[in-house]
Amino acid sequence: MSGPVPAPPSPVPAPNFIPLCVPEIRGNEWAYVKDCLDTGWVSSVGSYVDRFERELAGYVGSPHAVAAVNGTSALHIALLLAGVEPDDEVLVSTITFIAPANAIRYANAWPVFVDADPDVWQMDPEKLAGFLERDCEGRDGVLRNRRTGRRVRAIMPVHILGHPCDLDPLLELARRYELAVIEDATESLGATYRGKAVGTLGDSGCFSFNGNKLITTGGGGMLVTGREDWARRAKHLTTQAKTGDAPTEYIHDEVGYNYRLTNVLAAIGCAQLELLDEYVAAKLRISARYRDALADVPGLTMPPRAEWAAPVDWLFTVLVDEARYGTGSRDLLRRLGERKIQTRPLWEPMHLSQPHRGGPATDCSVAERLYRQALSLPCSVGLTETDQDRVIAALREFAAV
Numbered sequence: 001m002s003g004p005v006p007a008p009p010s011p012v013p014a015p016n017f018i019p020l021c022v023p024e025i026r027g028n029e030w031a032y033v034k035d036c037l038d039t040g041w042v043s044s045v046g047s048y049v050d051r052f053e054r055e056l057a058g059y060v061g062s063p064h065a066v067a068a069v070n071g072t073s074a075l076h077i078a079l080l081l082a083g084v085e086p087d088d089e090v091l092v093s094t095i096t097f098i099a100p101a102n103a104i105r106y107a108n109a110w111p112v113f114v115d116a117d118p119d120v121w122q123m124d125p126e127k128l129a130g131f132l133e134r135d136c137e138g139r140d141g142v143l144r145n146r147r148t149g150r151r152v153r154a155i156m157p158v159h160i161l162g163h164p165c166d167l168d169p170l171l172e173l174a175r176r177y178e179l180a181v182i183e184d185a186t187e188s189l190g191a192t193y194r195g196k197a198v199g200t201l202g203d204s205g206c207f208s209f210n211g212n213k214l215i216t217t218g219g220g221g222m223l224v225t226g227r228e229d230w231a232r233r234a235k236h237l238t239t240q241a242k243t244g245d246a247p248t249e250y251i252h253d254e255v256g257y258n259y260r261l262t263n264v265l266a267a268i269g270c271a272q273l274e275l276l277d278e279y280v281a282a283k284l285r286i287s288a289r290y291r292d293a294l295a296d297v298p299g300l301t302m303p304p305r306a307e308w309a310a311p312v313d314w315l316f317t318v319l320v321d322e323a324r325y326g327t328g329s330r331d332l333l334r335r336l337g338e339r340k341i342q343t344r345p346l347w348e349p350m351h352l353s354q355p356h357r358g359g360p361a362t363d364c365s366v367a368e369r370l371y372r373q374a375l376s377l378p379c380s381v382g383l384t385e386t387d388q389d390r391v392i393a394a395l396r397e398f399a400a401v
């Protein structure tokens with residue numbers, strides 16, 4: 001090999017770089033982690049795991065919470081609790097980060113995708129109703145997809161971007177068709193639907209503490225449920241399904257998983273949770289400033305806010321209408337990048353993605369338009385007004401006049 005060796009990528013961000021959404025560490029994280037290290041309680045048993053579970057359950061108002069190594073594993077366990085079996089189908093939003101679709105496949109079931117509602121960008125209850133009514137049939141007390149012949153077992157609404165799905169009609173459909181409801185609330189911790197925390201309205205709900213989420217443990221997750229037997233089984237399944245009958249023996253009664261959250265990470269979670277209300281307030285402040293400053297820009301659509309929702313505005317996402325704004329979302333992403341402003345499109349809709357393509361339950365034209373037009377803007381909890389003003393100025397400058 002000859003020629004110059006390229007410089008390794010620098011872990012230090014360039015000066016003036018405005019990231020999309022980075023963690024905010026400024027509370028008791030150091031103190032609690034030091035406590036774990038000083039006492040030797042670093043692994044999967046310890047007081048911070050119990051405390052994080054108890055305090056998160058208290059925060060959202062759920063009777064039970066079980067910690068997991070990440071949000072994806074919490075979703076996997078939630079599917080098993082709901083009785084999802086191999087070859088079953090689970091109805092899930094097509095506009096989502098890929099984790100829930102993958103979790104459904106881990107359970108050897110099949111994701112079947114539902115379009116987004118054009119007004120709130122969340123799972124469309126009317127399209128879901130149309131699918132259940134026209135494309136499914138009850139046979140011997142089992143609901144089946146007519147096209148595939150498979151049993152339809154559960155609905156997994158994903159509360160994307162910090163805004164709740166319209167849950168009442170979804171819960172009503174679940175009751176009518178006897179489907180379990182697993183809420184993917186990983187992007188919306190703290191948001192409420194008609195006064196109740198998302199994650200607590202279905203049979204179970206899952207949260208994530210990945211680095212880009214509202215609060216983080218580096219990586220982590222939580223399953224909440226109102227059912228004590230489910231909570232017990234969730235703990236069992238996340239800890240290799242070891243029986244407690246003879247505690248000194250290694251006796252396991254089924255195939256379990258090592259999905260435990262460590263005490264060190266739970267300690268970070270306890271510290272982060274103490275500041276969650278402040279973080280939500282910061283997100284809402286950022287969101288309000290963007291709305292004020294950008295609402296009149298032709299071709300930019302501000303994110304929805306349904307009257308029944310108290311969102312947390314986790315990721316501030318606008319729609320860019322190329323014809324009216326003068327630049328498409330991807331070109332805008334590139335031009336903002338040249339100004340050291342990081343933005344991101346939404347996820348490729350699941351019904352188009354390589355691993356999950358095919359067989360959407362409904363027409364998914366809304367999701368496809370959102371995918372073309374959406375762009376998420378910098379909205380870290382610690383974003384300064386000066387930096388936000390730079391983003392706003394660039395967006396106004398690039399607009400066609």
Ligand SMILES: *Cc1c(COP(=O)(O)O)cnc(C)c1O
Pocket residue numbers: 070071072073096097098099100158184186187207208209210220221
């Ligand atoms: C972040 C996220 C998850 C879970 O992610 P983990 O990284 O496994 O914690 C699940 N679903 C959605 C929609 C997400 O955004």
